[in-house]
Amino acid sequence: xxxxxxxxxxxxxxxxxxxxxxxxxxxxxxxxxxxxxxxxxxxxxxxxxxxxxxxxxxxxxxxxxxxxxxxx
Amino acid sequence: xxxxxxxxxxxxxxxxxxxxxxxxxxxxxxxxxxxxxxxxxxxxxxxxxxxxxxxxxxxxxxxxxxxxxxxxxxxxxxxxxxxxxxxxxxxxxxxxxxxxxxxxxxxxxxxxxxxxxxxxxxxxxxxxxxxxxxxxxxxxxxxxxxxxxxxxxxxxxxxxxxxxxxxxxxxxxxxxxxxxxxxxxxxxxxxxxxxxxxxxxxxxxxxxxxxxxxxxxxxxxxxxxxxxxxxxxxxxxxxxxxxxxxxxxxxxxxxxxxxxxxxxxxxxxxxxxxxxxxxxxxxxxxxxxxxxxxxxxxxxxxxxxxxxxxxxxxxxxxxxxxxxxxxxxxxxxxxxxxxxxxxxxxxxxxxxxxxxxxxxxxxxxxxxxxxxxxxxxxxxxxxxxxxxxxxxxxxxxxxxxxxxxxxxxxxxxxxxxxxxxxxxxxxxxxxxxxxxxxxxxxxxxxxxxxxxxxxxxxxxxxxxxxxxxxxxxxxxxxxxxxxxxxxxxxxxxxxxxxxxxxxxxxxxxxxxxxxxxxxxxxxxxxxxxxxxxxxxxxxxxxxxxxxxxxxxxxxxxxxxxxxxxxxxxxxxxxxxxxxxxxxxxxxxxxxxxxxxxxxxxxxxxxxxxxxxxxxxxxxxxxxxxxxxxxxxxxxxxxxxxxxxxxxxxxxxxxxxxxxxxxxxxxxxxxxxxxxxxxxxxxxxxxxxxxxxxxxxxxxxxxx
Numbered sequence: 001x002x003x004x005x006x007x008x009x010x011x012x013x014x015x016x017x018x019x020x021x022x023x024x025x026x027x028x029x030x031x032x033x034x035x036x037x038x039x040x041x042x043x044x045x046x047x048x049x050x051x052x053x054x055x056x057x058x059x060x061x062x063x064x065x066x067x068x069x070x071x072x
Numbered sequence: 073x074x075x076x077x078x079x080x081x082x083x084x085x086x087x088x089x090x091x092x093x094x095x096x097x098x099x100x101x102x103x104x105x106x107x108x109x110x111x112x113x114x115x116x117x118x119x120x121x122x123x124x125x126x127x128x129x130x131x132x133x134x135x136x137x138x139x140x141x142x143x144x145x146x147x148x149x150x151x152x153x154x155x156x157x158x159x160x161x162x163x164x165x166x167x168x169x170x171x172x173x174x175x176x177x178x179x180x181x182x183x184x185x186x187x188x189x190x191x192x193x194x195x196x197x198x199x200x201x202x203x204x205x206x207x208x209x210x211x212x213x214x215x216x217x218x219x220x221x222x223x224x225x226x227x228x229x230x231x232x233x234x235x236x237x238x239x240x241x242x243x244x245x246x247x248x249x250x251x252x253x254x255x256x257x258x259x260x261x262x263x264x265x266x267x268x269x270x271x272x273x274x275x276x277x278x279x280x281x282x283x284x285x286x287x288x289x290x291x292x293x294x295x296x297x298x299x300x301x302x303x304x305x306x307x308x309x310x311x312x313x314x315x316x317x318x319x320x321x322x323x324x325x326x327x328x329x330x331x332x333x334x335x336x337x338x339x340x341x342x343x344x345x346x347x348x349x350x351x352x353x354x355x356x357x358x359x360x361x362x363x364x365x366x367x368x369x370x371x372x373x374x375x376x377x378x379x380x381x382x383x384x385x386x387x388x389x390x391x392x393x394x395x396x397x398x399x400x401x402x403x404x405x406x407x408x409x410x411x412x413x414x415x416x417x418x419x420x421x422x423x424x425x426x427x428x429x430x431x432x433x434x435x436x437x438x439x440x441x442x443x444x445x446x447x448x449x450x451x452x453x454x455x456x457x458x459x460x461x462x463x464x465x466x467x468x469x470x471x472x473x474x475x476x477x478x479x480x481x482x483x484x485x486x487x488x489x490x491x492x493x494x495x496x497x498x499x500x501x502x503x504x505x506x507x508x509x510x511x512x513x514x515x516x517x518x519x520x521x522x523x524x525x526x527x528x529x530x531x532x533x534x535x536x537x538x539x540x541x542x543x544x545x546x547x548x549x550x551x552x553x554x555x556x557x558x559x560x561x562x563x564x565x566x567x568x569x570x571x572x573x574x575x576x577x578x579x580x581x582x583x584x585x586x587x588x589x590x591x592x593x594x595x596x597x598x599x600x601x602x603x604x605x606x607x608x609x610x611x612x613x614x615x616x617x618x619x620x621x622x623x624x625x626x627x628x629x630x631x632x633x634x635x636x637x638x639x640x641x642x643x644x645x646x647x648x649x650x651x652x653x654x655x656x657x658x659x660x661x662x663x664x665x666x667x668x669x670x671x672x673x674x675x676x677x678x679x680x681x682x683x684x685x686x687x688x689x690x691x692x693x694x695x696x697x698x699x700x701x702x703x704x705x706x707x708x709x710x711x712x713x714x715x716x717x718x719x720x721x722x723x724x725x726x727x728x729x730x731x732x733x734x735x736x737x738x739x740x741x742x743x744x745x746x747x748x749x750x751x752x753x754x755x756x757x758x759x760x761x762x763x764x765x766x767x768x769x770x771x772x773x774x775x
Contacts, residue, residue: 021307026559028314029136031173041342045351046447049456049558056201057170058341058562060443065557 004038004052004069012039013071020068031055032069076124078158079236080150082181083165084174085133086563088193088223092165093130094575095229113146120237121230129159135173137180137276138310141480145283148276151184153286158186161239163232165191168198168205168220171329175321176314179248182214183272187243189235190218196225197564202332210328215246224569249316251275254309258302265294275313279306341436341564349440358441362463365428369467369498373420380420384413403600410682411596411675416585418468421498423581425467429460429475430576434568439560446558452540453547454491455484456558462488462539465495466532469738471580473745481556489745490755491543493738496535496730499677503729504531506681510701511722535730538762590740599672599679603646610643646671660728660764661721661771673734680729720774724767732763 007013015036018024032038032054039053049062083089093101097116114130131150132143139145151158164181166174182188190211198205211218219235221228251271252259255278262274281287281295298304348357391405432438438460446456454462457479464472469492476492479485496504508527516522605611617623618636627635641647642664650667657667669683684704707716733739733756742752 021311022555023557025138025307025310025314026140026557028311028318029138029176030559030561033315033318042345042349044444044447045349045354046444048447049443051345051349051443051562055170055173057173058564059559060439060562061559062446062557065559 002071003067004040004071005050005063005066007038007040007071009040009043012037014038016070016072018068019070023065023068027061027065027069030059031057032059038069038071077120077126077160077236078129079118079126079161079163080129080131080159081163081165082131082147082151082177083133084135084167084170084177086561087133087165087167087174089133089165090130091223091569091572092163092191092193092221092229092232093128094571095223095226096128096233118233121234122237124237126236134177136177136314138279139283141478143477145280148280149284149286151181151186152273152276152284160241161187161189161236163189163191163236165193168192168195169201169203171198171203171205172318172321172325175324176317178214179317179320180272182216182243182245183248183251183270184276185243185245185270185272187240188216188245189232189239190214190216191228191232192218192220193223195220196222204330204332206328210324213246213324213328215244248320249313251313254312254316255302255304258298258304261298261302262295265298266291275309278304279310339564344565345440345562348437349444354440354444358444361432361437365425365463368428369421369424372424376420377417380417381413384409384416388413399604402604403597406604407597407600408593410600411593412589416589418498419581419585421467422471422584423577425464426471426580427573427577429464430573431568434566434572436563436565439562442560443562452544453484453487454543455479455481455488455556458484458488461492462495462536465492465497465539468497468499468584469493469495469735470741471584473738473741474580474583476745482553483550484556486550486746486751487543487546489742489751490546490758491539493733493735493755493759494535494539494542494731496532497677497735499735500531500729502678503680504528504726506684506701506704507717507722507726510705510717511719531726531730538731542758542762596675596679599646599675601645602649603641603644603668603672606640606644607648611640614639614643641668659771660767661718661724661775663716665716666721666725670728670734673729675734675736677729677734718774720771723774724771727766727770728763730763731759731766733759 002013004013004015015032015034015038017034018027036054041051041053041058043050044060047063049060050066051058051060052066053059081089081093093114093116096118101114101116116128116130118126118128120126129150131147134140134144134147137148137151139148151162162181164178166178178190192205192207195205207218207220217235217239219228219232221232223229254275258278259271259274262268262277263271266274266277268274268277277284277287277295278299281292284292287295299306348354350357388405388409391401391409395401395404429438432441441459442456444456445459449456449458458476460478461472461476464475472492472495473489476485476488479488505528508524512524512527514522514524517526614636618632623632623635646668647664649671650664653667653671654662654664657670662670669680672679672683704717705715708714739752739756742755743749746752
């Protein structure tokens with residue numbers, strides 16, 4: 001079970017599911033949907049949050065939030 | 073001027089919605105309040121090609137009708153409130169380069185069955201990204217007119233206006249998803265109970281009834297009962313809905329939008345990000361920009377501020393010369409006009425600060441600052457987004473506290489509001505410079521550091537450190553109402569839209585003057601009365617005393633005037649107040665004269681210099697800091713004969729000004745933003761305690 005927070009910079013994954021219902025609502029509204037490709041673009045200078053490329057735009061989220069996204 | 077058609081603008085953040093609003097309405101806009109909430113309501117008028125006049129409402133940018141912040145919650149209320157606000161037509165702005173995510177909000181709004189027009193913005197960006205959109209086919213599938221525009225380049229606006237004027241009175245859009253299947257019985261029940269025939273409207277009522285102001289309490293609790301009866305789970309229903317909507321959108325886009333597999337060329341935005349959010353350089357660049365901002369705020373505003381001051385002095389003397397002498401003239405000149413000048417003199421600083429912040433936001437850099445700072449800020453109970461108000465606090469806490477509305481999380485927002493007034497604002501600057509010049513020698517330490525400059529820098533650093541410590545303490549006191557999260561779009565870098573920057577600057581300055589102006593005028597009138605009148609016939613006796621011939625012989629006429637003025641002040645109501653609080657402030661090293669300055673400063677800190685000028689009877693106006701300084705420097709304690717302003721007293725006084733909430737405008741704006749008197753009261757109290765303690769410790773140590 002690989003989480004988005006474990007993905008390294010520059011690597012791509014495909015969203016499978018979420019572990020947190022409340023968080024998933026916000027994430028899905030922002031375009032993070034099951035089946036969608038997601039790429040970690042960069043990490044903030046202090047190691048958190050991270051910036052990902054998803055549905056054609058750049059999204060930033062905290063590592064803790066990224067850990068609720070399970071990848072295929 | 074009555075509008076014949078009401079049009080609401082709806083769209084995701086960063087889609088160019090406000091640019092379009094500005095294009096449609098020009099300078100013909102005003103900011104009001106939505107009933108019951110403090111969210112700014114931006115409206116403007118636009119003439120349509122058919123001769124009708126449209127009222128345009130700019131609704132806050134949102135990703136969905138399910139609100140995540142105070143600003144966003146207004147969108148559904150306006151669209152749904154059939155009694156007051158409901159628009160006749162909605163213009164949904166979609167970002168063509170990011171159609172999929174943008175269409176989510178579109179389908180939600182479309183399902184409310186309000187007549188719709190789609191403005192497809194950023195076609196140029198989409199083209200650059202290799203995205204081609206079959207607009208005709210998409211328009212047919214959706215059942216609504218789609219107008220391609222470029223808000224930045226002012227293209228397609230006339231076509232959009234045409235489309236608005238020819239839009240149907242009835243909603244013709246196709247259904248997107250089967251709303252009823254999400255909660256069939258509940259939707260029916262609510263529809264029946266509240267006479268709602270639109271199923272999506274009924275479903276939204278089920279989700280949002282607790283926060284909707286147009287529902288009566290009875291209606292809301294009835295919905296609650298129905299939800300329990302039908303086993304409604306709001307979050308699950310939302311998840312089902314969102315997934316269904318994206319399925320619909322995917323089908324929709326399947327044969328209308330094609331994206332060329334772009335050669336993996338790195339985007340310009342990405343390359344800029346590599347530098348601006350770089351591990352090490354990122355922070356250096358950020359602090360460099362901050363330094364530049366402060367330089368600009370102080371340097372660029374010096375000249376216009378001087379002009380404003382001169383204008384008001386000119387007005388003051390004009391009023392004195394033109395109107396017959398008397399209490400009313402004095403009230404107008406020394407109370408109202410003097411009070412007004414105290415507010416208006418800050419306009420240049422506020423305008424420059426907001427222009428610079430607007431540029432940083434417009435270019436997309438501010439989102440990167442919150443991205444970089446989030447971890448640091450979270451440690452002390454704040455949020456990456458708190459950085460903006462805290463930086464703004466160096467200029468003025470009032471607009472900064474207004475800018476906390478973008479912080480979705482309630483606890484983070486409250487802590488930011490509570491600590492922002494601790495940051496050394498520009499009103500403290502005249503107080504600090506005066507006191508430092510008085511007691512700190514003007515010489516260099518280790519050749520390069522000027523002692524006075526070091527002392528001033530120290531006060532600024534202290535302000536930030538104290539704000540951070542207080543925030544950290546509050547993190548443990550306040551209970552979180554909801555989970556905090558930081559899911560935020562990082563928009564692509566763009567050139568700032570200068571029009572937008574100018575409009576923001578103008579808007580904010582206006583809001584500041586109207587908000588702060590009222591309070592400051594009121595308080596300065598009260599203070600003027602307190603300082604100009606005394607109990608009984610005190611004043612007459614003073615006048616009589618100085619009419620005696622011996623004073624005319626030993627003193628020059630101006631000196632007599634000054635002596636009268638300062639004796640009158642001592643026996644005025646303000647003087648009595650000063651004497652009354654003297655026992656309380658003696659441990660801090662302050663006498664009754666400083667006491668008066670402390671009291672008057674509660675209207676606004678910068679009043680300190682003016683009060684000192686009056687008390688130590690200086691010619692002319694409050695801005696002659698040099699002469700105020702000299703008078704204060706030569707002031708002696710009546711009992712000991714030593715100088716009143718020692719190092720200990722001056723620093724104790726600076727500590728007091730650093731911590732005390734001496735700003736009526738901030739109190740007012742905190743109330744306006746929190747809608748609860750307890751917040752400004754608690755803030756006032758904790759800051760007063762800090763101020764007293766810090767002053768006491770400073771005075772005791774340095775004495």
